[in-house]
Each structure stands twice: as structure tokens, then as C-alpha cells.
Amino acid sequence: MIKKLFSKLHSTEVRKEAEYQIEFTGDINKTVESINNIVGESDDIIQRDFLIGKRIRATLFFVDGLCDSDSIEEDIIRPLIYFTDPERYDEKEFLPYLQNEVITLSELKIETSLEKAMLPFLSGETMLIIDGLKELILFETRRFNERSIAEPESEVVVRGPRDGFVESLHTNILQIRRRIRDPNLTVQFGTLGRRAKSDIAIVYIKGVANEKFIDEIRYRVSCINNDNVMETGTLEQFIEDNVLSVFPQMSRTERPDKIVGALMNGNVVTFHDGSPFALMAPVMLHMLFRSPEDYYDRWQIGSLIRVLRYFAALIAIFLPAIYIAMVSFHQGMIPTTLAISIAASREGVPFPAFIEAIIMEVTIELLREAGVRLPRAVGQTIGIVGGLVIGDAAVRAGIVSPVMVIVVALTAIASFAIPAYNISIAFRVVRFIMMLSAAVFGLYGLVMVYIFINIHLVGLRSLGAYYTAPFAPYQFGDWLDLLIRAPISVLTKRSTELKPRDQQKKGL
Known part of the structure; x- marks a missing residue:
């Protein structure tokens, strides 16, 4: 047989x-x-x-x-x-x-x-x-066993809806329909994959979203010639503007309220059957620092939290590199008392600051990855206990200094404060590049890499839209919802860079 x-x-x-x-x-x-x-x-x-x-x-x-x-x-x-x-x-x-x-x-x-x-x-x-x-x-006799609607685990909010997308395309579309009862909400279905032929849906609000972006999404999706497009992450890699960039050119989310906000602003959203994540495009860099609860709390609170996120991004990118540059090349720039304290803490450490930082950063990344892959209860324990035990043991063994443990811990905490996971990963990659440049050239290398990254970001596009808008090109009207979040009553216009057909958010 x-x-x-x-x-x-x-x-x-x-x-x-x-x-x-x-x-x-x-x-x-x-x-x-x-x-x-x-x-x-x-x-x-x-x-x-x-x-x-x-x-x-x-x-x-x-x-x-x-x-x-x-x-x-x-x-x-x-x-x-x-x-x-x-x-x-x-x-x-x-x-x-x-x-x-x-x-x-x-x-x-x-x-x-x-x-x-x-x-x-x-x-x-x-x-x-x-x-x-x-x-x-x-x-029509289809019947699928699907996961029940639950709160998204990757985007937890203090205040806001507790429902999230699931792996069923039609269930996800229904969650959007329940929130937007506008006849102009348009859903267009299609298939992807030469053999798998999985279902996708392109969603936008007619009369708000710019036709240029809608046609561009349709064209890029129609050009995909692959046996199987398994998930929105794979779809994103096929249709993004620059495949060599580490920065995400589309935003993904499990939250229906976040998708509703994007549709109202003029974004085009793509769903994939079998994935609980939806793609939003075009996206600007500053949009990746937003969270839905920014608009649920008072504007003063939302603005403060948003400024903290930008500050956390700077810490996540620059702090280890600045420490390496100061300790290795520019000791004269450190206040005398602090310099003596750092020198005393590094006494007996056999490695230079760069190797010390690499050891701790790689250890933190290993703990973070292990915590994700293990069961939830065990993963949280590994992350907390592992960090404490390994950090304390490394200091006692004289492998790293206590100051380096503090620097790496602050960097890890700051990276968790960024709401979008995909931009947080990009910052982690940039952080290692910054550390390497600081170890070779000091602050000069750090500044040089920072300039190159800015040049790259200015030239980056998302569906043809400027990635760094409204910083560059400068658009003053969009600054009301940028570093700070102005009161809701003031936010009456949609983003200029999205080129919406209806610029006003409310009737005149």
C-alpha cells in the first residue's frame, strides 16, 4: 500500500x-x-x-x-x-x-x-x-472555525476599545462596517498567489482617499506574481517602495479603531485572509509614534505622552552610542565627578566600552526573543529574572560595569515605549550601527551616521508620499497633530501629505 x-x-x-x-x-x-x-x-x-x-x-x-x-x-x-x-x-x-x-x-x-x-x-x-x-x-455554504474576537496583545491601550482583528477577512471587514456607516466606505476583494489564491480586500472611503494612492495599491498588488502570499507582512514586502530600507513604509495594526482613524484621514487599508493585521498606506514616520489612546484622553495628556515617545526614541537610538563615544574618545566632555565615578565603576573590566555594550545589548536581545517564543507566563519570568540575574552576575564577575547595565536597561525600556513594533525593530538595527560608528570615530561618526540616516529618510517614500512630512517638506498645518496633539476641536483638517479629496474633517 x-x-x-x-x-x-x-x-x-x-x-x-x-x-x-x-x-x-x-x-x-x-x-x-x-x-x-x-x-x-x-x-x-x-x-x-x-x-x-x-x-x-x-x-x-x-x-x-x-x-x-x-x-x-x-x-x-x-x-x-x-x-x-x-x-x-x-x-x-x-x-x-x-x-x-x-x-x-x-x-x-x-x-x-x-x-x-x-x-x-x-x-x-x-x-x-x-x-x-x-x-x-x-x-454559498462556507463555514470556518475562527478565533473569537479578543483584545490585541501587541497593542495594549489603557483607554479604548478592547476588540481586535482575527484571521477571518469577512469578520474584520464587519468590524470596520460596524464603526463606519458611510455608504462611501468601499471594499474591493481580490485574490493573491498564483497557487494559493488567498483573499485580500482593499478598503478606503470614496471621496476622502486620493485616487492616486488607490490606483497605486491596486497596481502593485496586481503585479505580484508569486505562488503564495501568506500574510500581510509578506504582502508589505512585495508592495513597499524601498525593499533595502530598514524603516517600515507601511503601518500595520490589529486594532479596528486605529484602522477607522486611518480611513477617516484618507489612508488606504489592505486586509489579508488568514492574518489579524491590516496594512495602512501611505504612512509618514510621525504616524508610527501615534497610539489610538492619544485621542481618547485630554489633549494635554496625549501631548505629554507623545513627547515622551519621541524622547524614548532618541534614547533607544543614541544612548549606548553616546556612552561609547564619551568613554572611549571624549572623556573631557564628561563632568569631572561623573567621569571619576564611571572610571571607578569600570576598574577591572577587561573589555573596551564597545565590546562591553555589544555583550549587554546582545544579551538583552536574546532575552527579548526568548520571552516572545516561550509560553506567556514563562516568557515574562525569563525576561525579568533573566535580566536581573545576568546583569548582576556580569557586574560581580567584572565583565561589564554597573553604568553600562544602567545604560542598556534604559535603552531597552525606551524601545518598549514606542507603540509601533515595526519602527521599534528598525531603531534597534540603527542603534547597532550608531554604536559601531561611535566606537570607530567617536561623536564624529555618530553625527555622520545621523546625517546619512536623515538623507535616507528624506528620500524615502510610501506609495510615493514623502516619508518625513510634515518635517520635510515642511507643512505647518500638520504640526497641530505632530509633536503635540492639539485639542480635538482644532483638528479640523486632514493631513496635507495624504492629499485627501475632502480636506475638511467636519462640515463648514
Whole structure:
């Protein structure tokens, strides 16, 4: 049996899409044979033969597990079997009568091509072939087991909604529809992957989003030629402007309220079936420092927290590099008392400041990655206990100085204060580059790398929009929602760089 199955697998040829282009002749035997030639080797493809009104032959095909078997039995098979006197209707009247009088399912459609019917069929719809008809019927009988809606774990907020996206595309779209009851909210479905053919949806508000960005997203998605696009992270890499940049050119989120805010501002959002993350584009660098709760609290509180995030970003990028440069090259710039304290703490440490920092930074990254991969309770324990034990042991062993432990701890805490995980990772990469340049050239190298990064950011685009706007190009009107968050009553205009068709957020 094993040898037989093995030889069968190796003798199976890849089916080309041209094989789906079958014209229906009305002969049910030929049609069923053609379908079996395409999917007949799959054991989860169920074929059900029966008679309509005990006279006309019919065959149902559906994918086991993707379809609601109870609905198939009660709403399709049972009414057709008990259909009385089917032969008194001619071919033109038969299908309309079945649709309007016999079948109780609300969603069904007629297809004349197997090529067009194959994708819905493999997505969970039920296919019905009737002897003598040159068309087949597709019934909406999909049933998926999905995760219940819960609070997003990657974007926790103190104040705000507690629901998040799940892996079901239609459930995610419903969460947006529930919040935006505007008839201009437009949802366009499509498929990705030459073989996987996974579902995606492009969502925008007509009359707000700029047509240029909508057309650009459509064009880039249509140009993807790959067997499988598994997740929005993979989709992002296919359609981003600069694949060599470490900085994210699209924003991703699990929060419906954040997506609603983006749609209202004129962004275009992309969903992928099987992923709980949605992509927003175009995105500017400052948008990655925003959190939904900035707008739920009073403007003074939201502004203070936002300024703290920018300060945390500076610490996460520059603090270890500044320490290395000061200790290694520019001791004269350190106040005398502090310099003596640092020198005393480093007495007996066998490594230069750069190697010391690399050891601690790599250790922190290992602890962070281990905490993510382990079970939640164990991961939190590893992160806290591991950091305390390893840091204390390293200081006692004389491998690192206590000041370096403080610097690395502050850097790690600051990186956690940034709300967007993808920009936080980018800053971690930049931090190592800064540390290397500071170890070689001191503050001069640090400033030089900072200038190169700014040059890169100014030239970076997101769907063609300027990544550093409204800093460069300078747009004063957008500064009301930049470093600080002005009162809601003042924020009456959408971002200039998004070029929205409707600039005003409220009626004049």
C-alpha cells in the first residue's frame, strides 16, 4: 500500500490552469469526469450523487470541513429530492424556478465556466451539476472555525476599545462596517498567489482617499506574481517602495479603531485572509509614534505622552552610542565627578566600552526573543529574572560595569515605549550601527551616521508620499497633530501629505 501511494504521488502531474477551461455540454457524465480529473485525487473533496424529483440526475461537489454540511443537506439536497414533477419545466425555466421556488439558500449564482467556478468552490462554496444543463450552480455554504474576537496583545491601550482583528477577512471587514456607516466606505476583494489564491480586500472611503494612492495599491498588488502570499507582512514586502530600507513604509495594526482613524484621514487599508493585521498606506514616520489612546484622553495628556515617545526614541537610538563615544574618545566632555565615578565603576573590566555594550545589548536581545517564543507566563519570568540575574552576575564577575547595565536597561525600556513594533525593530538595527560608528570615530561618526540616516529618510517614500512630512517638506498645518496633539476641536483638517479629496474633517 505504501509503495502504491508513493508511486501515485510521484506520477501526479501539475495541473495547468488551461485544464480548467472546460465547456459544459449538458452531459453530466463528462462534466463529473472532468471535475474528478482535476480534484478527484483529494480525499477531502466530497461527491454526492442523487436524483432531482426521483428523475433527473444531479451531483454535488463540496470540500469537507470548509462547508456547512447541515445547510447542504437541509437547504439543497432535501428540497431537490422532494421536488415534484421537474420534467414539466423546459431548460430556460428550470434554473430560475429552482432559484426562486425550490432552493432555500439566499446566496447562489450560475456559472458557465469551470475556470470561474473552481476558485469559489475551493474557497468553500458548493457546486451543483444537473444533467442536461450547460450551467452549474454555486451555493454559498462556507463555514470556518475562527478565533473569537479578543483584545490585541501587541497593542495594549489603557483607554479604548478592547476588540481586535482575527484571521477571518469577512469578520474584520464587519468590524470596520460596524464603526463606519458611510455608504462611501468601499471594499474591493481580490485574490493573491498564483497557487494559493488567498483573499485580500482593499478598503478606503470614496471621496476622502486620493485616487492616486488607490490606483497605486491596486497596481502593485496586481503585479505580484508569486505562488503564495501568506500574510500581510509578506504582502508589505512585495508592495513597499524601498525593499533595502530598514524603516517600515507601511503601518500595520490589529486594532479596528486605529484602522477607522486611518480611513477617516484618507489612508488606504489592505486586509489579508488568514492574518489579524491590516496594512495602512501611505504612512509618514510621525504616524508610527501615534497610539489610538492619544485621542481618547485630554489633549494635554496625549501631548505629554507623545513627547515622551519621541524622547524614548532618541534614547533607544543614541544612548549606548553616546556612552561609547564619551568613554572611549571624549572623556573631557564628561563632568569631572561623573567621569571619576564611571572610571571607578569600570576598574577591572577587561573589555573596551564597545565590546562591553555589544555583550549587554546582545544579551538583552536574546532575552527579548526568548520571552516572545516561550509560553506567556514563562516568557515574562525569563525576561525579568533573566535580566536581573545576568546583569548582576556580569557586574560581580567584572565583565561589564554597573553604568553600562544602567545604560542598556534604559535603552531597552525606551524601545518598549514606542507603540509601533515595526519602527521599534528598525531603531534597534540603527542603534547597532550608531554604536559601531561611535566606537570607530567617536561623536564624529555618530553625527555622520545621523546625517546619512536623515538623507535616507528624506528620500524615502510610501506609495510615493514623502516619508518625513510634515518635517520635510515642511507643512505647518500638520504640526497641530505632530509633536503635540492639539485639542480635538482644532483638528479640523486632514493631513496635507495624504492629499485627501475632502480636506475638511467636519462640515463648514
